[in-house]
């Protein structure tokens with residue numbers, strides 16, 4: 218007796234790192250993808266028997282993982298001046314002489330191109346979901362890039378009512394624009410919108426309260442930047458008498474749909490507030506190191522994790538961490554956790570992989586759809602090729618060998634929403650060769666319009 222199985226797009230073979238509740242790894246495993254969902258996960262001989270004649274990806278040597286989640290990425294102008302902001306500038310100079318002029322002059326074409334480049338690099342490194350950090354002037358163009366590359370993500374527009382920032386507007390104008398964006402990109406789609414404020418000291422109490430109301434009313438996420446350095450604490454203490462997260466809690470802003478970018482320099486009362494309100498935090502460790510922000514002196518993200526707090530990882534921007542590479546961020550986070558605690562027993566590669574997958578999905582409110590390889594979830598899948606020299610000899614623990622040794626260079630195939638986006642390391646949805654000249658031209662024009670002065674001058678000491 219045979220039961221007709223629905224036609225599968227793919228059977229993917231290898232050792233399947235499911236990231237299910239038991240952290241099951243199925244050796245000599247396989248999974249079937251039907252439409253945009255995972256239809257079956259099990260031993261390869263069983264899956265093949267059920268899904269005969271279906272095209273296969275992976276191999277007996279492959280490692281198969283859930284797609285990675287990059288929970289904080291600026292998909293805008295920064296990419297067109299990638300790794301061009303000198304790494305020896307004071308923070309004020311980097312912001313006022315570089316970042317703001319570029320954001321003041323970015324065009325819609327620039328935003329679409331920048332997002333296409335970032336997301337294509339991201340996909341090649343196994344990132345299948347990207348949460349935009351909320352400094353986009355042309356969010357529809359970034360959404361178009363997400364659709365073109367074929368990756369999952371959330372977009373948001375500039376949200377600030379502070380004077381002197383590009384795209385700043387009144388509270389009602391900011392809220393109306395964000396509401397309209399959410400109506401255009403509703404929750405649950407491949408590209409969705411969320412409420413995004415710039416944060417820091419660039420949001421009034423009125424704005425953040427209304428933004429929180431909008432996020433709750435539309436059942437979306439609210440995100441903002443806070444406390445990558447001690448500056449925000451000093452500002453809030455002076456203005457309100459409280460530290461930032463304590464103040465925001467008193468305003469009723471925090472909660473399980475809130476995602477705070479950074480929250481590095483927080484005290485014990487703020488940590489308690491984050492845990493009690495179930496507010497999530499994105500850690501972007503390379504940005505803190507590239508910008509010298511003091512994460513090695515105050516690694517509150519580890520304390521948050523120990524206390525059961527919700528933590529995801531991000532890659533931030535191409536001038537603050539630079540590489541759009543989630544495994545690289547995860548390895549650094551892991552090393553920082555061990556070293557700042559001076560205790561190698563605290564946090565390991567497996568925990569770091571959780572932050573990139575199921576725990577990251579939970580932190581951004583998408584764990585019902587993504588973050589693990591289980592039947593019924595969306596087919597966002599990364600295949601790691603273990604035939605290279607970096608995997609020889611293969612460790613009995615592939616997670617250690619992936620995180621500490623090989624990283625993203627072994628990513629071979631990536632599916633998002635059941636579609637093959639990366640095959641043998643190459644992007645199928647975007648012709649990267651054809652982007653070369655338009656990118657050089659767009660970058661040159663943006664540099665000219667914004668008046669920044671990239672240089673190759675060696676900084677003698």
Ligand SMILES: [Zn+2]
Nearest residue numbers: 350442478533
């Ligand atoms: Zn950011």
